[in-house]
Every structure is written in structure tokens, then in C-alpha cells.
Amino acid sequence: MKKMYVIASAVAVCALVSSATFAGSNLDSVKKKGFVQCGVNTGVPGFATTDDKGNWEGLDVDVCRAVAAAVFGDASKVKYTPLTAKERFTALQSGEIDILSRNTTWTLTRDSSLGLNFAGVNYYDGQGFLVKKSLGVKSAREMDGASFCIQAGTTTELNLADYFRANKMSYTPITFDKSSETAQAFDAGRCDALTSDQSQLYALRIQLKDPSSAMVLPEVISKEPLGPVVRQGDDDWFNIVRWSLFAMLNAEEYGVNSENVDKLAATSKDPNVRRLLGLEGIKGKGLGLRDNWAAIIVKQVGNYSESFERNVGMDSPLKISRGLNALWSKGGIQYAPPIR
Amino acid sequence: MAAEQRVKSPPAKAAFWRRPVFRSALFQTLLVLALVYFGYFLFNNTLHNLEQRGISTGFSFLSQEAGFGIVMTLIPFSELSSYWDTFIVGLLNTLLVSGLGILLATLIGFSMGVARLSRNWLIAKMAAVYIETFRNIPLLLQIMFWYFAVLQPLPGPRQSIHITDILFLNNRGLYLPAPLFEPGFDWVIAALGVAFVTVFFMVRWMHRKQEETGQIFHTVYISLAILSGLPLLAFFATGLPLSWEMPELKGFNFKGGMVMIPELAALLLALSIYTGTFIAEAVRSGILAVSHGQTEAAYALGLRPGTTLRLVVVPQALRVIIPQLTSQYLNLTKNSSLATAVGYPDLVAVFAGTTLNQTGQAVEVIAMTMGVYLLISLAISMFMNWYNKRKQLVER
Ligand SMILES: N[C@@H](CCC(=O)N[C@@H](CS)C(=O)NCC(=O)O)C(=O)O
Numbered sequence: 001m002k003k004m005y006v007i008a009s010a011v012a013v014c015a016l017v018s019s020a021t022f023a024g025s026n027l028d029s030v031k032k033k034g035f036v037q038c039g040v041n042t043g044v045p046g047f048a049t050t051d052d053k054g055n056w057e058g059l060d061v062d063v064c065r066a067v068a069a070a071v072f073g074d075a076s077k078v079k080y081t082p083l084t085a086k087e088r089f090t091a092l093q094s095g096e097i098d099i100l101s102r103n104t105t106w107t108l109t110r111d112s113s114l115g116l117n118f119a120g121v122n123y124y125d126g127q128g129f130l131v132k133k134s135l136g137v138k139s140a141r142e143m144d145g146a147s148f149c150i151q152a153g154t155t156t157e158l159n160l161a162d163y164f165r166a167n168k169m170s171y172t173p174i175t176f177d178k179s180s181e182t183a184q185a186f187d188a189g190r191c192d193a194l195t196s197d198q199s200q201l202y203a204l205r206i207q208l209k210d211p212s213s214a215m216v217l218p219e220v221i222s223k224e225p226l227g228p229v230v231r232q233g234d235d236d237w238f239n240i241v242r243w244s245l246f247a248m249l250n251a252e253e254y255g256v257n258s259e260n261v262d263k264l265a266a267t268s269k270d271p272n273v274r275r276l277l278g279l280e281g282i283k284g285k286g287l288g289l290r291d292n293w294a295a296i297i298v299k300q301v302g303n304y305s306e307s308f309e310r311n312v313g314m315d316s317p318l319k320i321s322r323g324l325n326a327l328w329s330k331g332g333i334q335y336a337p338p339i340r
Numbered sequence: 341m342a343a344e345q346r347v348k349s350p351p352a353k354a355a356f357w358r359r360p361v362f363r364s365a366l367f368q369t370l371l372v373l374a375l376v377y378f379g380y381f382l383f384n385n386t387l388h389n390l391e392q393r394g395i396s397t398g399f400s401f402l403s404q405e406a407g408f409g410i411v412m413t414l415i416p417f418s419e420l421s422s423y424w425d426t427f428i429v430g431l432l433n434t435l436l437v438s439g440l441g442i443l444l445a446t447l448i449g450f451s452m453g454v455a456r457l458s459r460n461w462l463i464a465k466m467a468a469v470y471i472e473t474f475r476n477i478p479l480l481l482q483i484m485f486w487y488f489a490v491l492q493p494l495p496g497p498r499q500s501i502h503i504t505d506i507l508f509l510n511n512r513g514l515y516l517p518a519p520l521f522e523p524g525f526d527w528v529i530a531a532l533g534v535a536f537v538t539v540f541f542m543v544r545w546m547h548r549k550q551e552e553t554g555q556i557f558h559t560v561y562i563s564l565a566i567l568s569g570l571p572l573l574a575f576f577a578t579g580l581p582l583s584w585e586m587p588e589l590k591g592f593n594f595k596g597g598m599v600m601i602p603e604l605a606a607l608l609l610a611l612s613i614y615t616g617t618f619i620a621e622a623v624r625s626g627i628l629a630v631s632h633g634q635t636e637a638a639y640a641l642g643l644r645p646g647t648t649l650r651l652v653v654v655p656q657a658l659r660v661i662i663p664q665l666t667s668q669y670l671n672l673t674k675n676s677s678l679a680t681a682v683g684y685p686d687l688v689a690v691f692a693g694t695t696l697n698q699t700g701q702a703v704e705v706i707a708m709t710m711g712v713y714l715l716i717s718l719a720i721s722m723f724m725n726w727y728n729k730r731k732q733l734v735e736r
Contacts, residue, residue, distance in 0.1 A: 093395065115390070116394075145593055145595070146592040161408050161409050164409075181683070190511055192593075
């Protein structure tokens with residue numbers, strides 16, 4: 001009798017476990033719950049921070065808002081999960097979040113062995129160094145034997161090791177989980193330099209006690225294409241995220257922005273613009289979205305240029321210039337496939 | 341009638357499968373097998389599901405180069421070392437901080453526990469204040485306090501607090517000269533070994549002698565003399581085969597010597613001070629559990645207070661203390677995983693943190709990490725149970 005119980009319960013649990021495999025598309029489940037769950041960082045100015053009313057804003061946040069605008073016609077239908085570098089992939093893999101938009105570098109390992117897909121690049125970055133001016137260092141090459149504050153679970157850890165190995169120099173890594181701890185340790189002098197993606201260095205710098213006491217060294221030691229990530233095996237959702245980003249880039253290229261979008265929708269004769277705004281061509285059919293999905297993104301979130309300038313560019317405290325992130329037609333490498 | 345008959349003839353032996361012993365053994369074995377199979381099945385099924393979702397599985401990543409640096413390693417480690425090495429580095433760092441923590445916490449706990457019972461009002465109150473304060477502040481907060489409020493504000497390397505050229509204290513750590521052992525030093529180690537063996541047998545002999553004749557020996561002093569004398573003798577005889585490597589400020593940081601990084605110091609301080617409070621309470625309760633009659637009887641026999649404590653109270657108190665001590669040791673070890681809060685590279689920070697994140701193999705890494713904590717905890721439990729048994733035999 002007892003034996004029977006054991007077998008019966010074992011069978012029951014087996015059935016349970018095997019039925020727990022993933023089923024259904026993310027788009028359906030997102031539509032059902034009524035919002036997009038978006039993984040962002042724990043607070044890097046310009047990329048994802050909360051304003052004084054508790055609203056999230058930033059370049060990474062805008063990707064999530066664009067997706068919500070495309071799916072729901074309402075960019076505010078997003079819920080945010082702040083994640084440290086260490087937590088982010090498991091959060092996405094386990095289905096806790098629908099999109100990871102948290103200055104995450106696209107690498108072969110991540111793309112091929114984590115069960116994830118990178119949907120595009122919303123910021124081309126590279127790793128740099130932040131040092132105290134009082135240290136008197138002008139280049140990373142002079143930093144043999146120095147110690148570096150870094151964040152655990154990042155490409156930063158790996159690039160730093162590579163750089164020092166390649167240049168036959170020694171270093172000490174001081175590794176923290178949260179960017180706030182990393183910055184605090186750097187401020188207190190636990191390490192000689194803070195290293196991370198350059199964009200984040202500017203962001204962390206304005207959080208120091210005395211921002212003007214620190215400077216960013218000229219070297220960029222790695223390629224860091226940062227972009228939104230989704231789970232592998234759900235192509236419909238992947239397409240929506242990817243093309244939401246492309247819509248913002250195409251809008252900039254064709255001169256469509258949040259202010260003129262309504263007027264252009266009514267008056268424009270440019271076929272590119274008309275296709276973007278869902279007035280002709282495939283519209284939203286392929287993606288399973290409404291016809292004017294891209295127009296809503298531009299209206300509510302803005303085109304790429306607006307998002308960039310507002311969050312990290314000249315209209316923000318960070319004052320980062322477009323550089324690599326300028327459109328391909330303006331000397332940069334941001335290039336979105338055509339909407340047609 | 342029937343009953344009488346049964347009594348006379350020996351009861352027919354029940355078939356073996358009807359015997360309770362056999363049955364309980366059978367069911368227990370079955371249960372264990374089912375559990376093992378269930379665990380195996382769960383693990384396999386998980387891996388299969390992960391594979392289906394394009395997530396790599398298996399343990400082959402352990403031989404891959406890790407490619408990142410670690411601030412403190414007890415074995416040689418470079419960026420070319422493998423993920424397996426990161427596991428060992430993390431494990432050793434966890435063992436180091438737990439081991440040192442247990443040692444310190446025990447010292448603090450026993451002295452504070454006894455102090456709280458002291459007849460000296462000031463000492464007793466100070467111990468009470470220590471215990472009540474640190475026991476009631478969350479451990480994580482204490483770790484952060486030591487790290488961010490005490491150790492980080494120390495001056496930088498160039499303005500180190502120092503004692504001549506030997507000891508340097510700054511916000512990068514505590515730097516001390518490191519001993520460099522030269523060839524003849526083996527003799528000193530050997531002499532120390534001989535001294536230990538000698539003392540061991542000598543103490544046994546003295547105890548027996550004392551029990552037989554009542555003659556009192558100064559065991560402690562004689563032991564100390566032998567323990568320090570023999571190695572010293574060897575040290576001088578072999579021509580001082582020891583030199584010191586001094587820490588020196590070179591470039592950005594100190595080089596050479598030994599260093600205790602502030603991450604370790606903060607964690608160690610917090611763990612031992614926090615756990616020390618619980619051990620102190622365990623000690624106090626243990627001592628109070630020994631009835632006052634015992635002490636009075638000892639005094640009546642003419643034993644002095646110190647001797648009474650050592651020979652009468654403590655051995656009996658230990659029986660109450662040890663089980664509580666065991667759980668405190670286990671707590672301390674498990675709490676050491678709060679290391680990530682201040683960036684001390686323990687098993688959780690290095691292996692279940694960075695390695696997990698770089699490889700993405702969460703199931704394997706977490707399984708290994710949990711296995712390690714389980715093993716460490718079981719080892720501590722086993723040792724303490726053994727010790728407990730030994731102490732209980734003392735009862736007559
Ligand atoms: N691009 C890097 C991530 C870089 C990263 O995480 N940088 C830190 C800057 S110190 C950060 O953004 N931290 C924010 C947080 O932890 O919330 C990667 O993908 O590994």
C-alpha cells in the first residue's frame with residue numbers, strides 16, 4: 001500500500017514537472033496581463049533611473065516604453081524590475097521579465113548559450129576608465145599595479161583581465177554587486193580607478209561627491225554593443241522588440257519626430273514616411289500589431305534622436321555626443337533595416 | 341484452551357516478509373530509492389528542459405578559462421585559470437573566513453559569557469551591553485557598518501597609518517611583513533612537532549600522577565616552556581633561517597608582505613562579533629545550568645574559585661553549551677555568504693556570482709554551491725557531535 005503511494009506520488013510529480021515546460025507566445029501572455037515587464041538597471045542616470053515622482057526614464061527605459069506603445073498603444077503600460085548585472089539573465093530566462101533592457105553587451109556566449117536573443121543595439125559603447133584627477137594618470141597604460149572597482153557578472157570583468165594580460169601589466173580587481181557600491185568604494189579610495197562601459201562612467205561620475213575631481217581616461221578597451229534581450233524561441237515577440245527599436249531609428253532617418261508625426265501622417269507624400277506611419281505597405285500585419293504601431297511609438301516615446309538627446313545627450317546632464325551612435329548617414333553606425 | 345496450546349508450542353515463526361524488522365527495512369529502502377530516483381529525475385528533467393530552450397548544460401564549462409581576476413586567492417590564480425579554479429578559490433576563501441570567524445567568535449563568546457556572570461558590576465554590565473547591542477542589530481548592517489563606515493574612510497595608501505616600516509594600515513588593507521622561510525626552517529617545524537608530542541604525553545603522565553598521588557604539577561607553565569623552548573633552540577641552532585619581506589609602497593599600492601584586505605576584515609569582524617553574542621549567551625546559560633550546590637561543594641572541599649570553574653563548572657556546563665555552539669558555528673558558516681555585500685570573494689560571490697553569470701549555467705553552479713554548504717555544515721555537525729559525545733562520557 002505504502003509502495004503504491006510512493007509510486008503514485010512520483011508519477012504525479014513527474015507529470016507536473018514535464019508540463020511545466022514553456023508554452024504559448026509571450027505576446028499573448030503580455031496582452032493578457034496588460035503590461036510589459038521590463039528588466040532595467042538599478043539606477044544609472046541616463047539609462048534607467050526614477051525621477052522625483054518615481055517614474056522610470058532613460059535610454060534603456062525608452063525601449064520598453066516603445067514596445068508597450070506598439071503592443072498596447074500606450075507607452076506607460078510597463079512595469080520595471082531593477083536588476084543587478086548578476087541577476088539579469090536568470091530573471092529573463094525564468095520568465096520573470098519579458099524584456100531585458102539594461103545596458104547589456106551582445107556577446108557570442110550570451111547569444112548562443114544562455115537561451116537568449118539580442119534584438120538589436122540601442123547604444124554602441126566601449127569600456128573606459130574613470131580616475132581621480134589627483135592620481136595624475138593620463139592613460140590606462142600607466143596603471144600597472146593599480147586596483148579597479150568593477151561590477152560582478154559584467155563583460156567589464158573580462159575585458160579588464162584581457163587588457164592587462166595583453167599589456168603584461170598587473171592589477172587588482174575589487175568586485176561589487178551593485179553599481180552604487182562600486183561608485184562608493186571608488187569615492188572612498190578603495191580602488192584607483194572605476195572601470196565600466198564609458199557611457200556609464202559619465203553617469204556614475206555625476207553621482208560622485210565631487211564630480212569634477214574625477215576624469216575619464218581616453219582609452220576605450222573593448223566593444224560594447226548594448227541592446228535589448230529576449231528569450232530564445234519566441235520569434236513573434238523577438239520581432240516586436242527588434243522592430244520597435246528600428247522604428248525609432250527609421251523615424252529619425254526620415255525626419256519624423258513626436259511633434260510632427262501627426263501632421264506628417266496627414267500630409268506626407270514620402271513613401272518611406274507613409275510606410276513607417278502605417279498608411280501604406282505591410283503596416284502592422286507581419287508583427288500582429290495595429291497599423292499605426294510605429295506612429296504611436298514616435299508620438300509617445302519619440303524617435304531615436306529625441307530619446308538620445310533627452311536622456312544622455314545635450315539635453316541631459318550627461319552631455320554625451322552621438323559619436324558612434326549617430327545614424328549611418330551622419331557618420332555613425334546606427335543603421336536600421338527599411339520598413340517596407 | 342486454545343490459548344494454552346499456543347503457549348506450550350513455540351509460536352510458529354512468521355514468514356520473513358511478515359516480520360516487522362524486514363518490513364520496515366524494506367519500506368525504508370524503497371523510500372530512499374524513490375527519493376534518490378526523484379532527485380535524479382528532477383535534475384535530468386531540468387537539464388533536458390534547459391537544453392530545449394537553448395541554454396547550455398553540463399559540467400564541461402568547468403575546464404574552460406575563466407578570464408577574470410579575483411582580488412584574494414589562496415592558490416595561484418591567473419586569468420588563464422579555469423572555472424573549476426574559481427570554485428576552489430571561492431571555497432577556500434569561504435573556509436578561511438568561516439574558520440577564523442569560528443575561532444574569534446568562540447574566544448569572544450566564552451570571555452563575554454563568563455564576564456556577564458562576573459561579580460564585578462562594571463565588567464558584567466559591559467558584557468551585557470555588548471551582548472544586547474550586537475545581538476539585536478542585523479548582521480548585514482553590521483558588515484556594512486564595518487566596511488563602509490569604519491574601514492573605507494581610512495586614509496589612502498600614500499597617507500597610511502604606520503608603525504615604523506613594519507605595519508601599514510590604509511583603506512586598501514592591513515599590510516604586514518611576510519615571513520620568508522629559508523632551507524633550515526624545516527628543523528624548526530620538526531622541533532615544534534616534537535615539542536607537541538612531548539607535551540601531549542607529559543600532560544597525560546602528570547594527570548595520572550596527580551590522580552594517584554595528589555601531587556600538583558604546573559602543567560601549563562611547563563608545557564609552554566617546552567612548546568616555545570624547543571623550536572627556539574632549533575631556530576638558533578640552524579642559524580636563524582627566517583627573513584621578512586617588508587611591504588613597500590610601489591606605484592599605486594603596497595607590494596610585498598602580507599595583506600589583510602578590508603573586505604575580509606569587515607566580514608570577519610562582523611561575523612565574529614555578532615556570533616560571539618549568541619555564544620556568550622550559550623555559555624552563560626550553560627554555567628547557570630550547573631546547580632549552585634556544585635560550586636558550594638567545591639568550595640567546601642577547599643577549591644579556589646578559578647579551579648572550581650575549570651574543574652567543576654565548565655565540564656558540566658559544556659554539555660549544555662556544545663549543542664548550542666554547534667548551531668552557532670553552522671550559522672556563522674552560512675552567514676559568511678553575506679560576503680557579496682562588501683565584495684569579499686567567497687564561494688557565493690565568486691562562483692555562484694561571477695562564474696554563474698559569465699557561463700549562465702545556473703543549475704549546475706547552484707547545485708555545486710549548495711552541495712558545498714551542505715558538506716561543510718555536515719562536517720561541522722559531525723565533529724561537534726563527536727565532541728559532545730566525548731564530553732558526555734565524562735558524566736559518572
Ligand atoms: N555592458 C556590461 C554591463 C555593464 C554594467 O553593468 N555596468 C554597471 C556600471 S558600474 C551598471 O550599469 N550597473 C547598474 C546596476 O547595477 O544597476 C555587460 O553587459 O556586462
